[in-house]
Amino acid sequence: MSRGAIDFISLMYNVDMQTSLIEMVRSTVILTLNPEYSQIDGGFYLLTDAFERNCKNVPDGRCKIYTNTRVKGVHYIENPNNSSIRPWVRLVIGENSTTIRFDSVIVSTTARAASLIEFEPRSLFIDKYRALRQLHYDCATKIAHSFSRPFWRAENIQGGYSITDLPIRFVFYNNFNTTANSVNDGAFILTSYVWATDALLWSALSKEQTCEKSLQDLIQLHNRSDIRSLVVSCEVKNWCTDQYAHGAYALFTPNQETNLHDELGKSIKNIVHFTGEHISYVHRWIEGAIQSSMRVLMFYQEEDFDVAIIDGGALGLATALNLAKKAKDKRIVVLRREDDVKPLELASFHLVNENQSGFINVTLLNTVLRILVAKTPNILIRDKETFLSVQQISDQSRMHITTDRGSLTADKIIFLPGAFTKTMMNTLGLNLSINLYELPSAIHFRRLQSSSNLTVSTWSFVSANGDYYAGFPQDQSNYLRIEPRINPTTMLTINSPLNRTNKPDQQIIDRMLTWVGQHLSQTIDLTNPIMSTDTTLDSMLSDRGFILDYIPSFEQKLVLGTDSWSSIQYIPAFAEILARLILTNGSSTWSDDYGSIIQDFSVNINGRIIQPETTPQPNGVANTKNNTALIFSVLLSIYFLLSVDV
Structure with a gap:
């Protein structure tokens, strides 16, 4: 670009050319979102005054506000000779250097103001001082x-x-x-x-x-x-001459996001915490300050559990119930990415053997499982909470989970990510040979009057070209529902649920309509099919099997289940296996039918893990056809999970 063009961009967009490119792009993106701005009638001070009033209303004087009082020092105190004495913080405030003792402290000043506070012992805060000192601040x-x-x-x-x-x-x-x-x-x-x-x-x-x-x-x-x-x-x-702020906001220069960001937000000994817009990725905005405070709030509201179940839908709830029945002393939490139970378009699924069963109403199944969970005191469901990361606590055997709404700890974790399996396992260093498909939900056809005396049962059909369809009995409006199933050879994969289009693949629909016209023209009206307007995500391993196993390198702390819509008929058996993996630390002692099939659910079957710089070639393929009959026999020999007393 010419010098004039560069000057024009700098002038019109108020771009500081010396700042980080990422900082510039992020600021521009925020503005292009056309955010809705709000103001407080009467002045912003009304908000802080309201906080002060609420503080004074906290009983027993547990909330106090000191105004016109400077913080001079934050001193971390611990007794190295007696670990039973909990560390604490001595706060030095006011012109008379009054000291007050606290269990912990949150420093919510600007970075510039924080650099004026005397943090002791200084050896603990050397990197913090460096980050506060080097951080670029603007006026x-x-x-x-x-x-x-x-x-x-x-x-x-x-x-x-x-x-x-x-x-x-x-x-x-x-x-x-x-x-x-x-x-x-x-x-x-x-x-x-x-x-x-x-x-x-x-x-x-x-x-x-x-x-x-x-x-x-x-x-x-x-x-x-x-x-x-x-x-x-x-x-x-x-703001640069403000005696309390000492500057307006943080604005990273090149490399500062990499070199300083983590240190700015790091807590010291989990006792001294820091918040502020300079700690977030949303500099200059009140939202950035609020976001930074969430990390500290997550720390204080953190709960401890024995077992955490990540997603899983009906299988996650069934597994929680199974665990709760086997171990009444275990605290179990289920983190669900989705909202509470809501009607599902994809409401019916075939059971193990089509000629022996009807269909499963998924909406009703989820509702029943939620009712059972509500009656189980040691299970907690946290809806609309998305898993972000997990790491092992260094000095303990517990796992620390971070979500988009908070954090928690657990002894063991069951991952049932469904459509998010590929991306979620990649964050744990496990590159699975698993594909994600976007399927048309269903097509509904009205029954012909001439076929109204025929009884239509649940059925499935695999055509010569591998297309797989399932049909279900007519509903009260006299419509039949027909759904496509995964055919890896004819369906396109997507990389992530974020790439979902919600536009049914027209080629799949055309093949489906052709097949229906060839086989069901005497039963249904082909002239006016009703198409579902959305799609369904489903994932499948390259060998078409399932994984119910420990995730490698985590000392049997993390368990993975690759359930999908096609495995919904196996929920009781899968829930039993997952519960056993959590409670027994291995399957070597399983002497029943489960012990004879568990090897087919191993993550280590050849081809299931993509090795670096290799193309997956599944050789030792799980014998899923034989497993179907064997699992069904297991189902007949064990209790059915939903038969527990309500």
């Missing part, structure tokens, strides 16, 4: 003029902003006088809101000089002589 200045009437409306300016190369740079025309009812009511605007080097100019001037110079720029920008006569007042805020 910001706001100049507001109040007018007797909104003159800009005469120029047909209703909100928005102006950009200029004058020192005021940006003028924002939102009328911040929320009580104004007419054009003759008073109004005030941000005559200038500037950042970085543009703000340094104003911070060196007095308030009077700033108000006068910015007004001159505004008059020049609008080329109006009457603006000065409309001025009522002027206010100026310079």
